[in-house]
Amino acid sequence: MARIAFILLTHKDPQGVIDQARRLTASGDFVSIHYDKSAPTEDFRMIREALAGNPSVVFARRRLKCGWGEWSLVAATLEALRAAERQFPQATHFYMLSGDCMPIKSAEYTHDFLDADDCDYIESFDFFRSDWIKTGIKEERLIYRHWFNERNQKGLFYASMKLQRRLGLSRQVPEGLQIMIGSQWWCLRRQTIEAVLQLIEEWPALVRFFRTTWIPDETFFQTLVAHVVPKTQLRSRTLTFLLFTDYGMPVTFHNDHFDLLLRQNFLFARKISAEAQELRHKLGMTWQETGQEFPISAEGPRLYYFLTGRGRIGRRFAPRFWETDGSLGRSRVVHLIVAKKWHVAKRLSERIRATTAIPAVDFVFNEQEAALPDMGGIASTVAKRERHRRALIKLLFEQFETTNLVLCLDPSALNLISDFAADRAETRILFVETEFDDTYLRGHTRRIGLANDTTPPELFERLLPAVKGDLDHEAERLRDMEFDNFETIAADRAIERNAAALARFLDLSPEMAQDLAAIPNLFD
Structure with missing residues (x-):
C-alpha cells in the first residue's frame, strides 16, 4: 500500500x-x-x-x-x-x-x-513551446541571471535584466536539458525522488543554473523529473486542486465550498482560508473516513469562472472585434440569425442554402464545421477565425461573389452584433425567441461544462435560476439595443407571422418565406 x-x-x-x-x-x-x-x-x-x-x-x-x-x-x-x-x-x-x-x-x-497507477504526478510542459506562462517575462526567466526579487526590488530586478541585455550577457540552457514548466505542487514516487537527488549530486551545474533563474519552483523539479522519468510514467497534472483569479492570485476557499471541493478530481486543495475553521474541521474528518465514495463531477473550474465572469454588477462584456476604421462596404448586406438554440438557426441556414440564392454559413466563430467554403489557412481552425474575423467576413463575401451573406450568431455575442449594426454595410437581424425549460437548462449547463451527470441535484437547483437569468438577460439586452431591421420569429407564433418576418429579413417572396417558416420541426 x-x-x-x-x-x-x-x-x-x-x-x-x-x-x-x-x-x-x-x-x-x-x-x-x-x-x-x-x-x-x-x-x-x-x-x-x-x-x-x-x-x-x-x-x-x-x-x-x-x-x-x-x-x-x-x-x-x-x-x-x-x-x-x-x-x-x-x-x-x-x-x-x-x-x-x-x-x-x-x-x-x-x-x-x-x-x-505506477506513475508520477507533476505538471510538465515545454517551457518555450507551451503557453503555460500567460503574462510577464518568459525566456528572460532563464537566459538572464536574477539576484533581485521582482516583488520587493522591482527597480533593481528590471535594471539588472536591462543591463545584462545591453551587455549581451544572456546565457544558454545547460546542454542536454529540456526546460519544462508547471505547478509546484507535485506527487512523486520514491525512485523518482532518489533519481532527482542523485542527478543533482552528479550535475552541479544544474543547481548553479536554476539558482539564478526567476521562479525556479515552476521549472526545477518539472525539468529534472522529465529528464529522469520516461514519458509513459508521467502524468502531467497536479493532484492539488487550485484556481487563480483574473489577477493571478490563488483563489481562497471558505466554509461553503465543502461539497464543491469533494466533487473535484483531486486529492488536496489550496488555498483553504485560515478563518474557515468549519471547512478545515470537515475536511480533516473526511481524511479519516473509511468506505466513503466520492462521486466526481469536476465542474469546479468552469463553475468558478462562470460565476466570477458575471462581474461586479452581474455582467461582463467581451472586447470589440471590428477595427474602428474598418467596413464591409455600403453595398453589402449582412443577415444575422441570432439564436441561443443553435440547432434552430442551423436548420434555417441549411434551408436558406437549399432554396434561395443567398449564401449562408453557420456558427463560424464557435464551431469548426460551419458550412464554410474552402478558404485556405485562415478558416482552418476556430482560433484562426477569431484572430482574423474581419478578414474572414470580407473573404466570405468575395468567395461567394455575393452582396448578401447569412451568418449565425449566439445572443451572448452582443458586442459583435452591435459592431455589425454600426458598420456601413446594411445589417439585418433575425432573433429566434425561445423558452428555456429545466430540461434544456440542465443540458445547457452540461454543454458549457458547469455540470455533468454526477452533479448533485441540489447544485442543479441552485445553478438553474442563475443560468436561466443569464439567458433571459441576453435576450433582453438584444431587444433593448433597438436595432434597425430587427425581426423575430418564435415557436408559439403562426407560420404566417414567422413567414412575414423571414420575408422582410431576406427580401424573399411570400411563397419562399412560407417555405422557410414551415420547415418541419423547426423549433424542436
Missing part, C-alpha cells in the same frame, strides 16, 4: 501546522516540515515541542528565509525532501504541500488512487 511522505512548506499558523501533521501521520503517513526562518522563533518552537514525540514527523535540517519567485523556495523544498528521504525509507510517494492545503478525499481513497 502507498505510504506518503508529505513535504510541508509553511510560514505561518503554527497550530494549523501541528493539526495538519497530526492528521496526516494518523493515517500511517509521514510529514517533513520546513518552517520559514522569517517566521517568529516562538512559533517554530511551539511546533517542535508539540510534535517532538511523533516518530512520523521530521524537520528540515536547515531553515531558510524564503521569498516568492526565488531559489530559496526550491532550496527549502530540497531540505525537507532530503530529510524525508533519509528518515522514512517506508515512504513510497512524496507529496508537496503548503500550510494552506487540506485533503479533499479520505486517506483510504488517496492511497488506493496512488496504488492504482
